[in-house]
Amino acid sequence: MVFKRWIVGGALCAALLVAAAPARAQDDAQSDPSRLAAALNQPQLVRLGKQVYDRYCVGCHGAKGDGAGVAARWLDPKPRDFTRAAFKFRTTPSGTLPTDQDLHRSISRGVFRSSMPAWFLMAESEKVAVIEYLKTFSDRWSDPDEYEAPIFIPEPPEFVGEPASVVRGKELYGLMRCFNCHGDTGHGDGPSAPTLTDDTGRHIVPFDFTSGVLKGGPGLKDIYRTFSTGLDGTPMPSYSDSLPNEEDRWHLVSYIVSLRGSGAK
Ligand code: HEC
Ligand code: HEC
Numbered sequence: 001m002v003f004k005r006w007i008v009g010g011a012l013c014a015a016l017l018v019a020a021a022p023a024r025a026q027d028d029a030q031s032d033p034s035r036l037a038a039a040l041n042q043p044q045l046v047r048l049g050k051q052v053y054d055r056y057c058v059g060c061h062g063a064k065g066d067g068a069g070v071a072a073r074w075l076d077p078k079p080r081d082f083t084r085a086a087f088k089f090r091t092t093p094s095g096t097l098p099t100d101q102d103l104h105r106s107i108s109r110g111v112f113r114s115s116m117p118a119w120f121l122m123a124e125s126e127k128v129a130v131i132e133y134l135k136t137f138s139d140r141w142s143d144p145d146e147y148e149a150p151i152f153i154p155e156p157p158e159f160v161g162e163p164a165s166v167v168r169g170k171e172l173y174g175l176m177r178c179f180n181c182h183g184d185t186g187h188g189d190g191p192s193a194p195t196l197t198d199d200t201g202r203h204i205v206p207f208d209f210t211s212g213v214l215k216g217g218p219g220l221k222d223i224y225r226t227f228s229t230g231l232d233g234t235p236m237p238s239y240s241d242s243l244p245n246e247e248d249r250w251h252l253v254s255y256i257v258s259l260r261g262s263g264a265k
Pocket of ligand 2: 088173176177178179180181182192196204205206207213214215216217223226227231234235236237239252256
């Protein structure tokens with residue numbers, strides 16, 4: 001009996017795994033995205049993208065791309081509504097569209113602390129195609145005014161993580177009033193925290209720097225990017241104007257990393 005249950009359980013797990021693992025496209029052998037993009041015209045890419053979307057994304061993001069897939073009601077945070085075309089993880093300035101590489105990064109890494117899976121096994125061609133398909137959900141993508149060049153993110157300098165840099169970073173954290181939301185000690189419990197909502201009106205919690213995995217990625221450059229361009233659709237602002245000095249931005253990264261209990265790069 002126990003054995004039988006074990007077999008049934010095993011079979012179920014296997015079935016789930018098979019269902020969850022993104023099947024590789026037949027064109028895997030030639031999965032260089034530029035080769036594929038060159039081989040397919042735009043309508044063909046969008047058609048392939050729709051197939052990928054309908055197979056892997058529709059359950060959460062919905063057939064209309066509005067984030068209202070069948071699973072959405074159980075999820076928090078909610079799946080992104082692509083009809084608004086507001087994206088959190090961008091190298092581009094606040095309020096503008098992300099680059100294809102930004103979308104590619106989010107799709108490949110997934111979004112930590114959310115149900116958005118990491119599609120690292122998906123064929124490159126499928127990623128390129130699904131990105132083109134996502135763009136069909138909003139007119140913003142056909143308006144040239146919605147695009148801006150990505151910001152330049154330099155390699156982290158040697159001083160990141162050093163005590164003097166952490167001290168200066170802490171000062172900037174105060175000056176920029178990050179504590180209003182993230183709290184004096186970075187626990188995500190600042191005075192504004194209880195009142196924050198995202199653009200859909202749902203309560204949103206500022207990140208607790210002392211624990212948990214960063215949604216936008218664990219690297220120093222990811223942290224630098226987050227406060228340089230902001231997280232569109234959320235109250236997390238862009239500090240590109242108020243923190244124009246590159247060195248200051250790295251000091252702030254030093255302080256945030258120190259809150260995470262590690263000075264490692
Ligand atoms: C199990 C549910 C689920 C599935 C399946 C899913 N997503 Fe998501 N996705 C989410 C959630 C939830 C978020 C929002 C995360 C957040 O706001 O922190 C999200 C966010 C995103 C974002 C936004 C990133 C940003 O910068 O704001 C993109 C792009 C995305 N998903 C693409 C896809 C694609 C493409 C697929 C299919 C290959 C897919 N998702 C499948 C749940 C899902
Ligand atoms: C008005 C409120 C507010 C202020 C001020 C604010 N933040 Fe945030 N921040 C947020 C919210 C809300 C989130 C969570 C967004 C999410 O989970 O989608 C966040 C998330 C973050 C993240 C984590 C992103 C991730 O990858 O998970 C970083 C890093 C960050 N903020 C840095 C800063 C820094 C540095 C400052 C000051 C220069 C600052 N924030 C000021 C509201 C704020």
